Amino acid sequence: MVLTRAIVRRPTRNFGDGLTSCGEGPPDFEKALQQHEQYCDALRRRGLRLTYIAPDAAHPDATFVEDTAIVTGRGAVLTRPGAPSRGGEVDSVAHALAEFYGELLRIEPPGTVDGGDICEAGDHFLIGLSARTNESGAGQLSAHLHRLGYTASVADIRNVKGLLHLKTGIAYLGDGIWLAAEEIAQSVPGCSGLHIGRLIPVVAKESYAANCVRVNDAVLVPRGYPRVLNALQDFGLTAVPLDMSEFRKMDGGLSCLSLRF
Secondary structure: OOOOEEEEEOOOOOHHHOOOOOOOOOOOHHHHHHHHHHHHHHHHHOOOEEEEEOOOOOOOOOOOHHHHEEEOOOOEEEOEOOOHHHHHHHHHHHHHHOOOOOOEEEOOOOOOEOHHHEEEEOOEEEEEEOOOOOHHHHHHHHHHHHHOOOEEEEEEOOOOOOOOOHHHOEEEOOOOEEEEEOOHHHHOOOOOOOOOOEEEEEOHHHHHHHOOEEEOOEEEEEOOOHHHHHHHHHOOOOEEEEOOHHHHOOOOOOHHHOEEO
16 A cells, blocks of 8 residues: 555653653653654655644653554544553544544543554554553454454564564564564464565564564664664665664654554
């Protein structure tokens, strides 16, 4: 599917007050703004028109818009983030999505879903069970996706150390190509059964680069991970390295910063 749109939200000055377990210190706000704009420029260069939602100082994590909705070519589902402090982020995203989708489906209590746990692979969606996405949420989302004409399966990552979200450790890059942290494809129930045509393994030292994003004719990848960069190029993919240092400090990655459809 050719992507034409993206929804983004700039970080606010209190960005560093958000949730994080990274332990790399507070982010530099001005540098984060610069990195966010470079990210947006990369999306525009791939042909996407951007909708900017107003920054939200009441929710320091709100720049990570991916967690608030699942967007597809056939419909959109508003999530219910697993961290209680993030629940207030959804309504403003819903308002932006209403311009493009006639009906917005929704995850209801007691279900929780973070968009970072949902990996789209063509017409199939892999749903990660995590500290942020529970069984009820996964079941509701699966039903919504089936209603939209997609298939879905569940992968339990709750016992995989270091994975906040499913897409912290795995990405689908199109054309049968997957990129995954070393232990994911073999050890996570639900992942081992995937039809993985070609796999790019990511060593532990470069695990942050497992969160990369295919945007039309290119793959956005975090800068500073040469083995992943070289592997993408070896697979014939156009790689666009981007500095993500300040978002990494807040447990965020490339996929987190936009809703792409």
